[in-house]
Amino acid sequence: QAQLVESGGGLVQPGGSLRLTCTASGAFFRYNTMGWYRQAPGKERELVATISVAGKTNYDNSVKGRFTISRNNADNTMNLQMNNLKPEDTAVYFCNKEHLWRGDPWGQGTQVTVSS
Numbered sequence: 001q002a003q004l005v006e007s008g009g010g011l012v013q014p015g016g017s018l019r020l021t022c023t024a025s026g027a028f029f030r031y032n033t034m035g036w037y038r039q040a041p042g043k044e045r046e047l048v049a050t051i052s053v054a055g056k057t058n059y060d061n062s063v064k065g066r067f068t069i070s071r072n073n074a075d076n077t078m079n080l081q082m083n084n085l086k087p088e089d090t091a092v093y094f095c096n097k098e099h100l101w102r103g104d105p106w107g108q109g110t111q112v113t114v115s116s
Helices: 026-031
Strands: 005-007 010-012 018-023 034-039 046-051 057-059 067-072 077-082 091-097 110-114
Touching: 005 091, 018 034, 018 091, 018 110, 034 067, 034 077, 046 067, 057 067
Parallel strands: 010 110
Antiparallel strands: 005 018, 018 077, 034 046, 034 091, 046 057, 067 077, 091 110
């Protein structure tokens, strides 16, 4: 299908874990490096993790060592395992290609809230 769908967010205490899932069309997963983005209130959307078709990963320093990005090209899914969550991780999380163009669609995102 054409749309991007994110799921798995929720409310968690600091130090807790969540696992996010992304589904998209097969073309996204066959041809593109994929990424997880997040947008917190009052901040611009930022790219926090990427994974190439071959499985090479990169992470923003803010999440490195705590988050793990993975993908399954066979079923067109991508995941973000988030451990040791911090309040500053609170944001709406989106999945998409790493390399975006004007008009590229976004999904609705999934809300992650880290609070005691």
